[in-house]
Amino acid sequence: MSDFGLDPIDLRILRALQADGRLTNQELADQVGLSPSPCLRRVRRLERDGFIRTYRAVLDRESIGLGLTVFVDIKVEKHSRENAMALQEALTALPEVVACHMVSGTADFIVEIVVADLKAYERLLTERLLTLPMIGDIRSNFALTQVKTDAPLPLTHLEREARAGKAGR
Incomplete structure (x- = not known):
């Protein structure tokens, strides 16, 4: 468990939802190796504790005329x-x-x-x-061209902490 209270499964959930916030709970549970009920409980806790702030669609700027x-x-x-x-x-x-x-x-x-x-x-x-x-x-x-926008946040520092916390037990 990291100083942030996240374990490796929480981090897998965060990574999966950053990649695709429209995953169903079943799809998410399958991806992170949980059954649906514990997966949903973890997602709700991540939302309640402020790790997940919101869900939204990321629009293509050019397609909607914001060039x-x-x-x-x-x-x-x-x-x-x-x-x-x-x-x-x-x-x-x-x-x-x-x-x-x-x-x-x-x-x-x-x-x-x-x-x-x-x-x-x-x-x-x-x-x-x-x-x-x-x-x-x-x-x-x-900006002349978009090289990288709307990227998922890096979680590697949290993964290191979660591994270190697990090894310290």
Whole structure:
């Protein structure tokens, strides 16, 4: 058992559901080597304990007309907790923002924005982002091609801990 309370079977469940969240309980149980009832109990515990946050479909951006991905570096105008919080709230409210991270370095935030095209990004930039008073600087980086997106989270560190915990008993 790892420090996170996960054993190798839990990790197999997490890996399988990251690969295909639409697995039936029977299919999942077969994949991880459990009968359906204990498998379902484990999945419910993983959900309840917050390891599994949600289930959703990952849409193909191009297929639904969102062909432009922009990574935006944003610097806060005057560094203060209030400005940072206000900017976080404003960015979170924009549906075009699909990811936002407060970072260290030259930018304060790195934001992933998905829009239909350059014209749509120009509108978002001029009508929404540049009107926010707490923004001091914006740098836009346009994705030329997607190499890897929406990948499952790596679980190797948890596997090592679970093996070490099992060996320590």
